[in-house]
Amino acid sequence: MNARAAVLAGLGGWLPPVRVTNDDLARELDTSDEWITTRTGIRQRFVVPPGLSTSGVAVEAGARALESAGAHRVDLLVLATSTPDHPCPATAPEVAGRLGLGPIPAFDVAAVCTGFVYALATASSMITAGVADSALVIGADTFSTILDPEDRTTRAIFGDGAGAAVLRAGHPAESGALLGFDLGSDGSQADLITVPGGGSEYRSKGLAEPGDAFFAMQGRPVFRNAVTRMSESSQRLVRRLGWPVESVDRLVAHQANIRILSAVGADLGLPDEKVVANLDRVGNTVAASIPLALTDAVATGSVVPGHRVLLCGFGGGLTWGAAALRFPDLSVEPLPYHAAPAELAPAH
Numbered sequence: 001m002n003a004r005a006a007v008l009a010g011l012g013g014w015l016p017p018v019r020v021t022n023d024d025l026a027r028e029l030d031t032s033d034e035w036i037t038t039r040t041g042i043r044q045r046f047v048v049p050p051g052l053s054t055s056g057v058a059v060e061a062g063a064r065a066l067e068s069a070g071a072h073r074v075d076l077l078v079l080a081t082s083t084p085d086h087p088c089p090a091t092a093p094e095v096a097g098r099l100g101l102g103p104i105p106a107f108d109v110a111a112v113c114t115g116f117v118y119a120l121a122t123a124s125s126m127i128t129a130g131v132a133d134s135a136l137v138i139g140a141d142t143f144s145t146i147l148d149p150e151d152r153t154t155r156a157i158f159g160d161g162a163g164a165a166v167l168r169a170g171h172p173a174e175s176g177a178l179l180g181f182d183l184g185s186d187g188s189q190a191d192l193i194t195v196p197g198g199g200s201e202y203r204s205k206g207l208a209e210p211g212d213a214f215f216a217m218q219g220r221p222v223f224r225n226a227v228t229r230m231s232e233s234s235q236r237l238v239r240r241l242g243w244p245v246e247s248v249d250r251l252v253a254h255q256a257n258i259r260i261l262s263a264v265g266a267d268l269g270l271p272d273e274k275v276v277a278n279l280d281r282v283g284n285t286v287a288a289s290i291p292l293a294l295t296d297a298v299a300t301g302s303v304v305p306g307h308r309v310l311l312c313g314f315g316g317g318l319t320w321g322a323a324a325l326r327f328p329d330l331s332v333e334p335l336p337y338h339a340a341p342a343e344l345a346p347a348h
Contacts (some may be wrong), residue, residue: 005177006124006135007170008325010069011332013163013295014060015046015282016142019338022156029152036156041258045159045283046338047144053085054162058095058140061162061288064333065136066099069166075132077106078123080115080139080287082316083146084108087198095138105132112193113254113315114183115139115287117323120165120311121181127169138164139287146195148214157257158215159283163291175305176328182237183321189225192218193316226260229320230312231267237322238310245269249307250327252297254314255279255289264312276302281337286315298332305329 021044022033037043048057058079066072077099079092092106111118116139123135140162147154170177196202197212230253238245245268253264255278265275278296285292290311297303305327312322 003171004128004130005170005172005174006127006167007174008165008176008178008328008330009168010065010067010071010166011164011291011295011298011330012061012064012068013161013288013292013335014057014064015161015336015338016048016052016057017338018047018049020045020047025152025156029150029155031152031156040157041277041280042156042283043280046161048142048160054081054083054140054142055085055091055094055098057142057160057162058091058138059098061140061164062095062099062136062138065164065166068330068332071134071166073101074134074136074166075104076123076126076135077101077104078109078119078135078137079106080109080111080119081141082110082112082115082286083141083143111315111317111319113256113284113286113289114313114317114319114321115315116163116290117181117311117313117321118183118319120178120323121183121321123167124178124181127167133169135167136164137167138162139289139291141286141288143215143286146213146215148211151214153219154215154217157284159285161282161285161288161292163288163295165291175326177325179324179326180237180241181321181323182233182240184229184233184319186318189318190316192222192225192318223257223260225318226256226314227263227267229318230254230264230314230322233320233322234268234310234312237324241324243308243324247308248274248310250274250276250297250303250309251312252276252290252294252309253312255282255293256284256314289313292335295332296335298330299334303327
């Protein structure tokens, strides 16, 4: 076993101030609170106001993760996002600069909803290899900026936000050590989750179809792939670690849809109380989804020190991945739900 490991040392999350409930959407679109809730489990989401972009939400989450870790500096910043501030340059260097981290290496990772797991694996590998002694990993997306305003399905599903984790060098036997990863992709199904316009292919072919600038998703095949890929990736990882699946205390999966979460939990043989869910409060926040759910679970006491925690994600690309750790003792600030309704239950 490698004598050096990446250890989770801090967590933080942030949500933009504009709260959009299902009833708010129903006043604009042909939908209802019942239609959205029964199909997705989502009751509200948060979106950025004009003038706030991905870098802004990333800075807020990153600052909270650094505070949680009691750290002022790190050696590396990896930002998972599919909604960068600009096509060029990457958003991570600006985030590092605004956090006062100095001239450290900082770069973006684009794996859509699997982005945080990919970024976590990247930073962990660099720490294990001795390239860095500490890292800030952020998942941040502002999907409200790329949704068709007339599409009731995508507007009901997606919200904006950011979640972040601080890693430090340590020993594999330590509480909080990242014990392993499983990553994969399938480019033959790239058309299932896409924003057709804006990239080099769009520009070189001169494509100009209405709606090309907006996010598009093929719901049914995405659902099937999400359940299969997250379940299989998780199973491969726990087998590699020698963990009986029933020994997993909490599954923190990408918060796409309550039916997907339930199906993945069932595939793994985990009861509902072991499957963390906060999508009712925040929707699908893409790369921010896993760290926001984990932050919420720690803040509400659902995840406690010593828990065996399994993270898994699925997103465009197609991409998928899983990570595992035994949870450390962290001080985490609760998420700012901005006057969320009192009747909403906390994550379980």
